[in-house]
Amino acid sequence: MTQATQLPLISTARRGVVKRWTQTLIPTTRDAPSDAETPSHIFLVRAGYIRRVGAGIYDYLPLALRSLMKIADIVREEMEAAGASEMLMPALEPIELFEGTKRNIEYGDLLFQLEDRHGRKVALGPTHEEVITELMRLSVSSYKQLPLNLYQIQTKFRDEFRPRAGLLRCREFIMKDAYSFHTALDGDGGLDDAYQAMYRAYVNVFTRCGLRFTVVEAESGPIGGSASHEFMVDAPTGEDTILRCPASGYAANVEKCEIGPRESSFEGDPAGHLEEAHTPSMPGIHGVAEHLGVTPAQMLKTIVFQVIGTGGDSGSPPRWILACVRGDHEVNEGKVRDACGEKVILADEKLANQAGFAIGYVSPKIIDRVQNTTLLIDPDAGQGTFAWATGADKPDFHVKNFNWRREMGALLEDQSRVRVADIRNAEAGDPSPKDPSAKLEEGRGIEVGHIFKLGDKYSKAMGFEVMGENQKRTPVIMGCYGIGVSRTLAASVEQNHDDNGIVWPAPIAPYHAHIVVMKPDDEAQAKAAHDIAERLAGAGVDVFIDDRAERPGVKFKDADLIGLPIRLTVADKALAEGAVEFKRRTDEGKGELVPLDAVVERSVEALNT
RNA sequence: CGGGGCGUAGCGCAGUUUGGUUAGCGCACUUGACUGGGGGUCAAGAGGUCGCAGGUUCGAAUCCUGUCGCCCCGACCA
Numbered sequence: 311m312t313q314a315t316q317l318p319l320i321s322t323a324r325r326g327v328v329k330r331w332t333q334t335l336i337p338t339t340r341d342a343p344s345d346a347e348t349p350s351h352i353f354l355v356r357a358g359y360i361r362r363v364g365a366g367i368y369d370y371l372p373l374a375l376r377s378l379m380k381i382a383d384i385v386r387e388e389m390e391a392a393g394a395s396e397m398l399m400p401a402l403e404p405i406e407l408f409e410g411t412k413r414n415i416e417y418g419d420l421l422f423q424l425e426d427r428h429g430r431k432v433a434l435g436p437t438h439e440e441v442i443t444e445l446m447r448l449s450v451s452s453y454k455q456l457p458l459n460l461y462q463i464q465t466k467f468r469d470e471f472r473p474r475a476g477l478l479r480c481r482e483f484i485m486k487d488a489y490s491f492h493t494a495l496d497g498d499g500g501l502d503d504a505y506q507a508m509y510r511a512y513v514n515v516f517t518r519c520g521l522r523f524t525v526v527e528a529e530s531g532p533i534g535g536s537a538s539h540e541f542m543v544d545a546p547t548g549e550d551t552i553l554r555c556p557a558s559g560y561a562a563n564v565e566k567c568e569i570g571p572r573e574s575s576f577e578g579d580p581a582g583h584l585e586e587a588h589t590p591s592m593p594g595i596h597g598v599a600e601h602l603g604v605t606p607a608q609m610l611k612t613i614v615f616q617v618i619g620t621g622g623d624s625g626s627p628p629r630w631i632l633a634c635v636r637g638d639h640e641v642n643e644g645k646v647r648d649a650c651g652e653k654v655i656l657a658d659e660k661l662a663n664q665a666g667f668a669i670g671y672v673s674p675k676i677i678d679r680v681q682n683t684t685l686l687i688d689p690d691a692g693q694g695t696f697a698w699a700t701g702a703d704k705p706d707f708h709v710k711n712f713n714w715r716r717e718m719g720a721l722l723e724d725q726s727r728v729r730v731a732d733i734r735n736a737e738a739g740d741p742s743p744k745d746p747s748a749k750l751e752e753g754r755g756i757e758v759g760h761i762f763k764l765g766d767k768y769s770k771a772m773g774f775e776v777m778g779e780n781q782k783r784t785p786v787i788m789g790c791y792g793i794g795v796s797r798t799l800a801a802s803v804e805q806n807h808d809d810n811g812i813v814w815p816a817p818i819a820p821y822h823a824h825i826v827v828m829k830p831d832d833e834a835q836a837k838a839a840h841d842i843a844e845r846l847a848g849a850g851v852d853v854f855i856d857d858r859a860e861r862p863g864v865k866f867k868d869a870d871l872i873g874l875p876i877r878l879t880v881a882d883k884a885l886a887e888g889a890v891e892f893k894r895r896t897d898e899g900k901g902e903l904v905p906l907d908a909v910v911e912r913s914v915e916a917l918n919t
Numbered sequence: 920c921g922g923g924g925c926g927u928a929g930c931g932c933a934g935u936u937u938g939g940u941u942a943g944c945g946c947a948c949u950u951g952a953c954u955g956g957g958g959g960u961c962a963a964g965a966g967g968u969c970g971c972a973g974g975u976u977c978g979a980a981u982c983c984u985g986u987c988g989c990c991c992c993g994a995c996c997a
Contacts, residue, residue: 337929338958339929339930339931339946340930340931340946340947340958341930341931341945341946341947342930342931343930343931344925344930344931344932344990345990345991347991364988364989365988365989365990419920420995420996436997437997468996470996471920471994471995471996472990472991472992472993472995472996474990474991479996485997487997528997538997540997760997762997790997792997794997810957826956828955829955860958861954861955861956861957861958861959862955862956862957863956863957863958863959864957864958864959865956865957865958866956866957866958867957867958868958870957879956881956883956891956900956
């Protein structure tokens with residue numbers, strides 16, 4: 311991991327702004343709306359940053375916009391420093407563009423679609439691979455014009471099934487998306503260069519935002535492509551599970567995380583006779599385990615997958631992949647796919663039943679009876695000394711004392727039909743793939759950035775080639791890089807808050823200093839507040855003055871809620887001593903008295919540490 | 920898409936089961952007085968087509984039908 315660019319957290323070269331509460335709209339509330347559950351949702355609404363307009367649709371009020379702008383500015387600086395150029399594409403995209411790459415189908419209902427007055431179908435852009443590839447195809451024709459990296463910061467639309475958690479998952483959100491174009495994977499100007507540059511830029515962005523984050527290896531998802539990393543803001547309320555190796559620094563998304571070497575042997579004496587047990591209407595592991603008096607970890611769970619493109623209308627007979635894991639583990643579809651080298655989907659229950667699988671009651675043994683079936687066994691399930699409970703391959707029955715060697719015999723040696731492979735989700739305590747002596751640790755995160763190597767998926771689908779040095783047309787290789795700007799705002803709150811409200815990292819706080827004027831009508835106090843504000847602004851500090859005629863308690867509560875890094879209280883007693891109260895948002899109590907002429911220095915110092 | 924739930928003042932809610940005066944409470948809002956360092960006190964006010972449309976009834980927030988919107992859990996998900 312590279313170091314962030316060494317910049318002060320705030321620039322002393324620029325003049326800060328001064329804003330008064332009475333000049334702007336900050337509707338703070340005592341109660342959060344009843345649907346708000348996560349801290350960022352509750353506090354952003356209560357502190358007057360956002361208001362809900364519809365499901366997954368929000369107003370960004372003045373405070374929120376200032377933070378968004380600060381995040382966007384940091385993103386811009388790092389993108390430009392990494393050699394990317396900003397542009398802006400339309401939010402409306404003709405549906406034909408998506409049809410060309412079949413992404414209207416891949417995205418499905420996630421794609422916002424509408425029809426114009428002429429009956430033409432249009433989509434509200436969820437990303438812009440198609441638009442930019444089309445632009446590039448029409449305007450770039452030589453390898454000499456590459457590499458290029460173009461980005462935009464723009465509102466995106468996704469018709470989420472279930473928008474939730476305020477800004478964390480909404481249907482309209484602000485995103486930075488960048489696309490790079492190359493004629494080679496590696497070497498000078500190759501995709502790898504740009505990918506590394508983006509990786510570094512992203513590390514810089516989130517470091518400069520003042521966030522604690524983890525970079526994880528990730529599945530590339532429906533957007534396609536090969537390598538991919540996710541940037542996760544560490545927060546216990548995050549939706550994503552990530553695993554870390556404390557020894558090597560390796561980290562990965564749960565979908566992707568490999569598991570270190572594990573011992574597996576089918577040899578071992580049976581513990582008893584294979585015993586059938588009646589387990590009516592109990593396809594689930596937990597119910598069965600309870601009924602049989604065993605724990606899920608003592609059971610074998612066998613999931614039936616079908617190889618895509620076999621069976622059904624394809625003309626060829628269906629081929630099946632069985633994935634056998636310990637009952638308390640979760641099968642990982644991506645790993646199953648990699649282990650068998652075929653694209654698979656969870657088998658259709660009806661078809662699988664017809665083929666002879668008693669879905670819900672399947673045992674590994676069934677491969678002897680159903681044609682075209684391959685069995686993948688996770689090492690933790692492939693233990694011969696263990697008396698397993700598993701399905702009986704007929705509805706409503708399970709068996710106890712399943713012994714691999716006794717039940718399966720020589721079948722286990724048939725490499726074409728049985729294989730041991732890592733096919734389950736990693737979890738805390740599993741051996742690290744990078745250092746088998748270390749155990750993986752689990753954490754939660756919020757995905758705020760994602761970089762992909764797209765390869766030629768879009769350029770190929772859309773016929774984007776350029777003339778190469780060798781006088782031949784060569785396909786263009788692409789990368790794509792996203793940052794959820796509005797989500798970063800929410801993730802920051804998710805990570806940085808206490809019981810009283812938001813605790814902004816200085817670089818993305820809407821303002822740096824919050825001046826509470828105890829009696830705004832008092833001339834001396836008003837003047838002192840104004841003077842301090844002007845001097846702070848001169849030093850590059852963004853200042854917010856609470857000049858409302860409110861009671862002190864209300865003002866302090868609101869200040870905590872809004873969460874600016876520094877609070878300066880202008881009141882009679884301190885002022886009589888030529889001082890104001892200085893308090894960091896993270897400090898307890900009233901704060902310390904700081905002489906008026908030392909306030910600027912003290913504030914700048916606090917903001918930069 | 921499966922399961923559960925909610926639409927009553929800006930926000931949070933009661934009232935709906937068992938139809939019956941003028942639809943109520945807290946916060947917020949307005950005015951005045953007091954108060955003045957962690958969401959004050961008192962007084963007086965303003966604010967509602969009870970989501971929408973139909974129906975039943977002498978009478979509907981309440982019952983019926985339809986419809987729209989929203990939320991939670993799950994599934995799904997750059």
